[in-house]
Amino acid sequence: MSLQEFTQAAGTAGQLLYSNLQHLKWNGQCGSDMYQSHNVIVKTEQTDPSLMVSWKEDNYLYDSGYGSTVELLDSKTFCRAQISMINHQPPDSSDVKKLQDHTPKSHTKKHNPRGTHLWEFIRDILLNPEKNPGLIKWEDRSEGVFRFLKSEAVAQLWGKKKNNSSMTYEKLSRAMRYYYKREILERVDGRRLVYKFGKNARGWRENEN
DNA sequence: TCTATTTTTCCTGCTT
DNA sequence: AAAGCAGGAAAAATAG
Numbered sequence: 001m002s003l004q005e006f007t008q009a010a011g012t013a014g015q016l017l018y019s020n021l022q023h024l025k026w027n028g029q030c031g032s033d034m035y036q037s038h039n040v041i042v043k044t045e046q047t048d049p050s051l052m053v054s055w056k057e058d059n060y061l062y063d064s065g066y067g068s069t070v071e072l073l074d075s076k077t078f079c080r081a082q083i084s085m086i087n088h089q090p091p092d093s094s095d096v097k098k099l100q101d102h103t104p105k106s107h108t109k110k111h112n113p114r115g116t117h118l119w120e121f122i123r124d125i126l127l128n129p130e131k132n133p134g135l136i137k138w139e140d141r142s143e144g145v146f147r148f149l150k151s152e153a154v155a156q157l158w159g160k161k162k163n164n165s166s167m168t169y170e171k172l173s174r175a176m177r178y179y180y181k182r183e184i185l186e187r188v189d190g191r192r193l194v195y196k197f198g199k200n201a202r203g204w205r206e207n208e209n
Numbered sequence: 210t211c212t213a214t215t216t217t218t219c220c221t222g223c224t225t
Numbered sequence: 226a227a228a229g230c231a232g233g234a235a236a237a238a239t240a241g
Contacts (some may be wrong), residue, residue, distance in 0.1 A: 006239090162217090164217080166237095170228090171216085171219090174216085174217075174219095189230090192229055
């Protein structure tokens with residue numbers, strides 16, 4: 001169900017519920033032990049601003065799933081507006097405006113197969129700056145060079161996403177190596193746990209894509 | 210359901 | 226010695 005369908009069916013609370021469900025969905029498969037998971041259900045019923053803020057902080061990073069930077073921003077905007085509503089404050093008018101033309105747009109890109117690929121998964125972890133408890137870090141942002149800081153933790157996370165609890169870095173890295181031939185990754189030798197996005201990898205640059 | 214990709218598993222050997 | 230890296234093979238999972 002899309003956000004707009006959901007809100008239509010659920011009324012005013014729809015947006016909040018939708019967002020929380022998305023959050024749960026993400027946490028359910030990838031979050032929990034990595035990211036201290038807050039009880040998002042509780043948050044729908046109370047108005048403690050501090051809690052809402054902390055919820056907001058990690059929610060927008062995941063609730064729109066694997067999407068473009070644009071989607072991420074929209075989601076952030078959406079959450080910000082929600083916080084305002086909940087605090088009984090008038091939402092920032094620019095946010096409202098952005099929200100209004102968000103919904104129709106998100107319906108346009110019908111065919112977006114939820115970034116299911118490993119390299120996209122890696123990329124999206126990298127693209128979530130605030131949140132990403134030192135799993136992977138950019139070595140050279142503009143060149144697309146990055147390094148695994150917690151190789152096994154990332155593998156575990158990937159395993160969670162694929163519903164495979166026996167994923168290991170050893171196996172994950174084999175899949176990474178297959179990307180060299182397809183030029184989704186370029187080889188970086190000498191440095192352990194270091195990879196570099198290749199010309200067939202999309203959406204990792206600072207700007208666009 | 211069939212096919213083409215992708216990913217997972219496992220393995221042997223080599224490098225840091 | 227432990228953890229990574231290289232790829233080959235082949236099975237399993239997915240996308241379309």
